[in-house]
Amino acid sequence: MMRFTPQMRDLSWLVARPIAHRGLHDVKAGVLENTEDAFAAAIAGDYAIECDLQLTREGEAVVFHDETLQRVMEAQGLLKEYTVKQLKSFNYRVSKNRMQTLGEMLDQVDGKVPLVIELKSHWDGDESLAKRALQVLERYEGPYCIMSFDPDAVAAVAAYSPQTVRGITADRTVDSYYNGLSVDRRLEMRTFSHLNRTRPHFVSFYFRDLPFAPVQRIRAAGHPIITWTIRSEEQARMARRYSDQITFEGYSA
Numbered sequence: 001m002m003r004f005t006p007q008m009r010d011l012s013w014l015v016a017r018p019i020a021h022r023g024l025h026d027v028k029a030g031v032l033e034n035t036e037d038a039f040a041a042a043i044a045g046d047y048a049i050e051c052d053l054q055l056t057r058e059g060e061a062v063v064f065h066d067e068t069l070q071r072v073m074e075a076q077g078l079l080k081e082y083t084v085k086q087l088k089s090f091n092y093r094v095s096k097n098r099m100q101t102l103g104e105m106l107d108q109v110d111g112k113v114p115l116v117i118e119l120k121s122h123w124d125g126d127e128s129l130a131k132r133a134l135q136v137l138e139r140y141e142g143p144y145c146i147m148s149f150d151p152d153a154v155a156a157v158a159a160y161s162p163q164t165v166r167g168i169t170a171d172r173t174v175d176s177y178y179n180g181l182s183v184d185r186r187l188e189m190r191t192f193s194h195l196n197r198t199r200p201h202f203v204s205f206y207f208r209d210l211p212f213a214p215v216q217r218i219r220a221a222g223h224p225i226i227t228w229t230i231r232s233e234e235q236a237r238m239a240r241r242y243s244d245q246i247t248f249e250g251y252s253a
Helices: 036-044 084-089 102-109 128-137 151-160 183-191 213-220 233-240
Strands: 019-021 048-055 061-063 115-119 144-148 166-170 202-206 225-230 245-248
Touching: 019 036, 019 225, 036 048, 036 102, 048 102, 048 128, 061 102, 061 128, 102 115, 102 128, 115 128, 128 144, 128 151, 144 151, 144 202, 151 166, 202 213, 213 225, 225 233, 233 245
Parallel strands: 019 048, 019 245, 048 115, 115 144, 144 166, 166 202, 202 225, 225 245
Antiparallel strands: 048 061
C-alpha cells in the first residue's frame, strides 16, 4: 500500500469542508456548473471546488465537463475540435459567463478555497491534458489536487509531477459508461490493481457503492476518501459512514 512521501502536503485541507460539485451551481438561478459564477458562489460559501478539465484543439486546458458542447451550450460538436477563441464565442444556455481556461479559473479562485480538479479522459492513453494541467498549475500556490477516473491519467501525473496531490475517481465499474473498455481494464479499475503505478493519495468514490473492501483498505491505510455526488442530507449521512468528506450539489451542505 502506498504511503505519503515526506515532501507531500498534509491533506487536512481536502476534507475540511464539503466540496461543491462543479462549483456551487443552481440552474434555476442562472448559475451554471463549471462557470465563473458557480465558482464565485462556492468561494462565498467557503466550500472547496470540484471542477472538470477538457483539452481544446490547440492543446489548452479549459473548464468543462462533457466531451460535447450541446448539453449546456448553444453550440454542437466535440469540444476538442474547437479552439479557445471559438469556445469563448459560444453562449451557455443558462449563463452569461464565458468558458474559462484553467489559468483563468486559477486567477479567479486565487487560493481562497481548495480545488479538486478532475481530468476528463477519452481513454486513449493521451497524456496531453495531464501535462498541460500540470504546466498551468506549476505557478499556483493555493491548495489543489488532481484526479481522474482513468488510471493512465493519474499515472501520468505521478510520473511528471510526483509532488502533486492526486486521486482516483472511481466506482464499482458496473455502469454502461464503461462498456467501451476492455474487461481487463475494467477489472483493474474495480480491484484497484493500478495502485503501484498511480500511487494516489486519496480516492473519490461513488457513495452508493460503499462500503467496498478495496476502498476501505485504502482508508484504513490513512488515505482520505471523498464521495460523489451527494444531493441531500440523508445521502450525506450515508456517505459519511464510510468516507471523510462529501462532494455535493443541489442542496446546502
